[in-house]
Amino acid sequence: MKYFTEEEKLTFLSDIIAIKSVNENEIQVANYLKALFDEYGIESKIVPVTKTRVNLVAEIGSGHPVIGISGHMDVVSPGDESEWSSDPFTLTERDGKLFGRGTNDMKAGLLNLALVMIELKENNELKNGTIRFMATTGEEVGGAGSKKLYEDGYMDDVEYLWVAEPSHDTIIYAHKGSLNLRITSIGEAAHSSMPHHGYNAINPLMAYLLEMDEKLNGDNRKNEVLDKLVMSTTIFNAGNQVNSIPEKAVAEINVRTIPEFDNEEVIEIFRTAANNYNKEGSNINIEVTMSLPSVFTTGQSKMVTLAKELGKKYLDLDISIKGSPGVTDASNLLRNKDENFPFMMFGPGETKMAHKTDEYVYKEYYFAFFHIYKELILGLTK
Numbered sequence: 001m002k003y004f005t006e007e008e009k010l011t012f013l014s015d016i017i018a019i020k021s022v023n024e025n026e027i028q029v030a031n032y033l034k035a036l037f038d039e040y041g042i043e044s045k046i047v048p049v050t051k052t053r054v055n056l057v058a059e060i061g062s063g064h065p066v067i068g069i070s071g072h073m074d075v076v077s078p079g080d081e082s083e084w085s086s087d088p089f090t091l092t093e094r095d096g097k098l099f100g101r102g103t104n105d106m107k108a109g110l111l112n113l114a115l116v117m118i119e120l121k122e123n124n125e126l127k128n129g130t131i132r133f134m135a136t137t138g139e140e141v142g143g144a145g146s147k148k149l150y151e152d153g154y155m156d157d158v159e160y161l162w163v164a165e166p167s168h169d170t171i172i173y174a175h176k177g178s179l180n181l182r183i184t185s186i187g188e189a190a191h192s193s194m195p196h197h198g199y200n201a202i203n204p205l206m207a208y209l210l211e212m213d214e215k216l217n218g219d220n221r222k223n224e225v226l227d228k229l230v231m232s233t234t235i236f237n238a239g240n241q242v243n244s245i246p247e248k249a250v251a252e253i254n255v256r257t258i259p260e261f262d263n264e265e266v267i268e269i270f271r272t273a274a275n276n277y278n279k280e281g282s283n284i285n286i287e288v289t290m291s292l293p294s295v296f297t298t299g300q301s302k303m304v305t306l307a308k309e310l311g312k313k314y315l316d317l318d319i320s321i322k323g324s325p326g327v328t329d330a331s332n333l334l335r336n337k338d339e340n341f342p343f344m345m346f347g348p349g350e351t352k353m354a355h356k357t358d359e360y361v362y363k364e365y366y367f368a369f370f371h372i373y374k375e376l377i378l379g380l381t382k
Ligand SMILES: [Zn+2]
Pocket: 072, 105, 106, 139, 165, 166, 354
């Protein structure tokens, strides 16, 4: 029999917080979890995504239902470390909070999933079904890891999915998509005393971006849960000398999409408008740098109902059930699933805390989610 003590749980968390899995170091987190699974006889598999980045998949049980549980191993950069009250890569407890980069987003959630797997296996508690643990790489930078898992078929037979992203008081069952475009306008350099000898790359790009902004943000389509699509131009670079006509201007934009106005339609609108500009002598090119579709499910499932009950039991919170503007790996993992698919994002931590200096997770919630996850699995598989 194995029941992890709170001390052990803190040691594991401290170990993985110490791994600086900011871009490309997730492999060390994967190796750490793999070793932990090995110790308890759970087979796990490193799934390479790029030369340096990997996912980790582990499985226990057999047959139905197949429950997918997922979390990402990467964290965002700590930023200016001197702004932190304690070292971001040393788990530090103050006032019932556990501080460190990734405590909240989302190593506490990820670790709980892994430890629950081990207890279920070790104590023979899982009577029916399969639990597939999927730890991903690169969630924070476009979801390359989850895309690979989807493409390799790891989601094909999955019947429930939850992502342990931080959201301890709200179960998220739908979220917007996210689309990044890089738009390059090519002109021709000239001296600014004779602009007609060149072609100013900035002018058409400015007009184009404002036109797109008006068209997209002015669109009236609305999702009942996610509201409207939003688009923002977030980067604009051009020119290098004040008396030269710029030969190149590059802008980047981010669009948060909804099922009624999806990534493909947005890309098409951008392309069509660029073609129209180009017919008038501009040279505007579109590059899609990231495309994650929105996730829309009904939120009506045994899983969500049970998770809400367990939230009351272990957190003493009235968990709300909502849609969210943020994206998760579910954008990739749920490709081709319909709206009746039971999905949720529910985990220790607060969504608003993600990516902040002095990131923390409440110790009490870290421990509580272990029990929530375990009972949830037992409830869905009994
Ligand atoms: Zn996250």
